[in-house]
Amino acid sequence: MEEKNVFVREVAEKKYQYGFTTDVQTEVIDKGLSEDVVRLISEKKGEPQWLLEFRLKAFRYWQTLEAPTWGHLKMPEIDYQDISYYANPTAGNSGNSGNSGEIDPELMKTFDKLGIPLEERLALSGTAVDAVMDSVSVKTTFREKLKEKGIIFCSISEAVKEHPELVREYLGSVVPYKDNFFAALNSAVFSDGSFVYIPKGVRCPMELSTYFRINARGTGQFERTLIVCDDDAYVSYLEGCTAPMRDENQLHAAIVEIVVKENAEVKYSTVQNWYPGDAEGKGGVLNLVTKRGHLRGRNSRLSWTQVETGSAITWKYPSCVLSGEGSQAEFYSVAVTNNYQQADTGTKMIHIGKNTKSTIISKGISAGKSQNAYRGLVKVAKTADNARNYSSCDSLLLGSKCGAHTFPYMDVHNNTAVVEHEATTSKISEDQLFYCNQRGINTEEAVSLIVNGYAKEVINKLPMEFAVEAQKLLGVSLEGSVG
Amino acid sequence: MLQINNLHATINGKEILKGINLTVKDGEVHAIMGLNGAGKSTLSNVIVGHPAYEVTEGEIIFNGKDLLKMSPEERAHEGIFLSFQQPVEIPGVSMVNFMRAALNAKRQYKGEEPLSAGDFLKLMREKRKIVELDSRLTSRSVNEGFSGGEKKRNEIFQMAMLEPTFSILDETDSGLDVDALRIVAEGFNKLRTPQTSALVITHYQRLLDYLKPDIIHVLIGGMIVKTAGPELALEIENRGFDWIKEEVGL
Numbered sequence: 001m002e003e004k005n006v007f008v009r010e011v012a013e014k015k016y017q018y019g020f021t022t023d024v025q026t027e028v029i030d031k032g033l034s035e036d037v038v039r040l041i042s043e044k045k046g047e048p049q050w051l052l053e054f055r056l057k058a059f060r061y062w063q064t065l066e067a068p069t070w071g072h073l074k075m076p077e078i079d080y081q082d083i084s085y086y087a088n089p090t091a092g093n094s095g096n097s098g099n100s101g102e103i104d105p106e107l108m109k110t111f112d113k114l115g116i117p118l119e120e121r122l123a124l125s126g127t128a129v130d131a132v133m134d135s136v137s138v139k140t141t142f143r144e145k146l147k148e149k150g151i152i153f154c155s156i157s158e159a160v161k162e163h164p165e166l167v168r169e170y171l172g173s174v175v176p177y178k179d180n181f182f183a184a185l186n187s188a189v190f191s192d193g194s195f196v197y198i199p200k201g202v203r204c205p206m207e208l209s210t211y212f213r214i215n216a217r218g219t220g221q222f223e224r225t226l227i228v229c230d231d232d233a234y235v236s237y238l239e240g241c242t243a244p245m246r247d248e249n250q251l252h253a254a255i256v257e258i259v260v261k262e263n264a265e266v267k268y269s270t271v272q273n274w275y276p277g278d279a280e281g282k283g284g285v286l287n288l289v290t291k292r293g294h295l296r297g298r299n300s301r302l303s304w305t306q307v308e309t310g311s312a313i314t315w316k317y318p319s320c321v322l323s324g325e326g327s328q329a330e331f332y333s334v335a336v337t338n339n340y341q342q343a344d345t346g347t348k349m350i351h352i353g354k355n356t357k358s359t360i361i362s363k364g365i366s367a368g369k370s371q372n373a374y375r376g377l378v379k380v381a382k383t384a385d386n387a388r389n390y391s392s393c394d395s396l397l398l399g400s401k402c403g404a405h406t407f408p409y410m411d412v413h414n415n416t417a418v419v420e421h422e423a424t425t426s427k428i429s430e431d432q433l434f435y436c437n438q439r440g441i442n443t444e445e446a447v448s449l450i451v452n453g454y455a456k457e458v459i460n461k462l463p464m465e466f467a468v469e470a471q472k473l474l475g476v477s478l479e480g481s482v483g
Numbered sequence: 484m485l486q487i488n489n490l491h492a493t494i495n496g497k498e499i500l501k502g503i504n505l506t507v508k509d510g511e512v513h514a515i516m517g518l519n520g521a522g523k524s525t526l527s528n529v530i531v532g533h534p535a536y537e538v539t540e541g542e543i544i545f546n547g548k549d550l551l552k553m554s555p556e557e558r559a560h561e562g563i564f565l566s567f568q569q570p571v572e573i574p575g576v577s578m579v580n581f582m583r584a585a586l587n588a589k590r591q592y593k594g595e596e597p598l599s600a601g602d603f604l605k606l607m608r609e610k611r612k613i614v615e616l617d618s619r620l621t622s623r624s625v626n627e628g629f630s631g632g633e634k635k636r637n638e639i640f641q642m643a644m645l646e647p648t649f650s651i652l653d654e655t656d657s658g659l660d661v662d663a664l665r666i667v668a669e670g671f672n673k674l675r676t677p678q679t680s681a682l683v684i685t686h687y688q689r690l691l692d693y694l695k696p697d698i699i700h701v702l703i704g705g706m707i708v709k710t711a712g713p714e715l716a717l718e719i720e721n722r723g724f725d726w727i728k729e730e731v732g733l
Binding site for chain 1: 531532533534535554555556559560564565567570571573574575576577580581584585588589592624625641645
């Protein structure tokens with residue numbers, strides 16, 4: 001028995017290689033949530049009055065709400081008074097001050113270890129990074145280079161100070177604080193995240209990415225990202241996430257807002273690998289996120305690509321509101337759940353403009369005792385003449401103790417619309433695995449081959465370097481899930 | 484090369500093999516014939532280590548090593564290959580990726596470096612010719628949408644890629660038309676060397692005409708009841724199995 005436990009632990013630990021913690025002087029405010037805490041966060045960040053008002057309105061509204069329970073999830077009770085809402089690992093010095101700031105070498109080392117070098121000369125080719133740990137952006141690379149083209153890429157805290165007019169115009173314009181329980185919470189206490197503005201006619205020459213890391217114990221992370229892509233502009237943006245292994249659940253309640261204007265295009269990719277909890281289902285990040293893009297301009301385009309392998313619970317629906325005539329949206333998703341992980345994820349495509357088009361490709365992979373649900377809404381408003389949607393939702397099961405569920409909703413108010421939905425469920429069979437074994441391929445590698453083949457359509461949508469990472473991640477996440 | 488001593492095996496608690504003894508020497512091709520349900524496929528599955536079968540007694544020694552102690556993939560690395568009776572489809576996994584994983588796993592086991600992408604593709608092109616397998620097929624997913632004949636050719640193609648020393652052909656002739664049978668059999672013959680051996684499971688003389696086995700075994704009721712030279716296969720073709728049953732008193 002003892003031996004078996006050791007083995008189980010080894011598998012679980014091998015599986016999650018980002019579970020280390022960084023020993024760095026971190027300023028953590030006392031646990032608890034109240035108006036005073038909201039004021040304190042705002043004060044620590046040196047925010048203008050209008051933003052404090054925004055936070056307070058959101059907080060007061062949040063207090064009137066009950067946590068939602070409609071997800072196909074077994075949610076642990078979250079005690080919102082037992083979380084610290086602000087943790088600053090740069091307390092030893094000044095925090096993100098662009099390219100010139102001094103960064104604690106421990107923080108540099110942490111991001112190096114995560115494969116995210118913060119020195120520009122070491123960077124992945126063509127990628128600029130905003131590195132966020134706990135509540136604070138640590139560093140944003142290639143800022144000067146991007147500035148030459150008029151591109152703004154910085155932490156949202158800095159954007160509030162340096163580009164208040166832009167933040168004020170767009171913050172909450174896609175996801176209002178009244179949107180839902182977690183959106184209201186985030187709007188009240190959000191800490192850091194990235195701000196991107198691509199001016200008219202500019203094609204962003206680099207991949208922009210934000211790397212989110214939770215480090216401090218007993219804290220929540222409330223990321224807030226805002227991307228505005230002006231007329232005829234283009235940007236490809238990627239976010240990555242990891243966290244240490246902790247026995248308790250950690251809350252990550254983020255908001256991502258994207259505004260896409262006329263003829264503009266945004267590609268948003270996520271490789272989410274928050275700590276999923278151990279093999280017994282203890283600990284792990286609760287990933288409760290509201291992501292939405294507004295395709296405001298004519299012929300605007302937005303695509304969400306997500307590879308979700310981490311978190312104890314993933315509950316999010318990166319969505320698109322297609323207002324602009326002829327706008328096009330895509331959602332490509334791979335969600336992997338193993339052990340006791342749970343996911344209820346999918347998308348919402350809201351067609352408002354004429355000739356709008358959306359595509360949904362969702363691939364769920366469940367293993368162990370996990371539960372994996374796709375939930376998606378396709379809504380076609382009266383005004384959306386000739387709207388088109390194609391949805392394809394596939395589930396792949398490994399083993400017999402996991403579950404896959406599909407909840408497609410359609411709400412069509414225009415006769416000229418065409419909405420198609422396809423769904424399949426398949427299982428990796430013993431025969432397939434044995435066939436691979438007989439050819440000399442061991443079971444874990446066979447699972448990785450099959451899963452990557454299954455997810456190929458989505459993985460191929462990621463920028464190249466990240467596609468390779470995502471492939472490895474899929475294999476690693478399912479280690480020990482069969483046999 | 485391969486020595487099987489008093490092998491007993493069960494599936495779902497039911498005994499199928501009841502004391503098999505069989506010795507295959509380097510360079511030999513043996514054929515196993517017998518009625519349906521005699522245990523022919525069970526024997527091949529047990530040799531390659533299919534998890535559904537349990538060996539209750541006996542041993543299999545392969546080149547001096549205890550085969551039953553090895554995982555299926557170790558057996559493959561040691562040089563054992565099964566041409567499946569019904570090759571499975573693996574959607575989404577391209578033949579190229581599949582073969583590359585298999586070949587590099589074997590190379591790793593032998594302490595060799597993985598093949599470069601260029602060398603690997605060159606090898607694929609060479610080996611494909613042996614069974615006249617179209618490049619269209621090798622760029623598809625494993626067996627997906629292959630016809631029955633293409634699947635069998637694909638099995639021999641994989642054999643050519645992996646260069647096993649001991650191959651088992653489990654009813655490789657079933658479902659093949661005359662031309663496909665010839666291509667598969669000729670492909671197999673091209674791969675024969677004095678150092679490689681094979682076990683051919685079949686109902687028909689047709690395949691054996693091409694493969695020219697050295698020794699024929701008749702498997703009835705989970706036991707090898709008769710062993711003789713190639714003339715035995717011809718006699719079975721003419722007279723069936725009943726006379727053998729009578730001869731051995733079954």
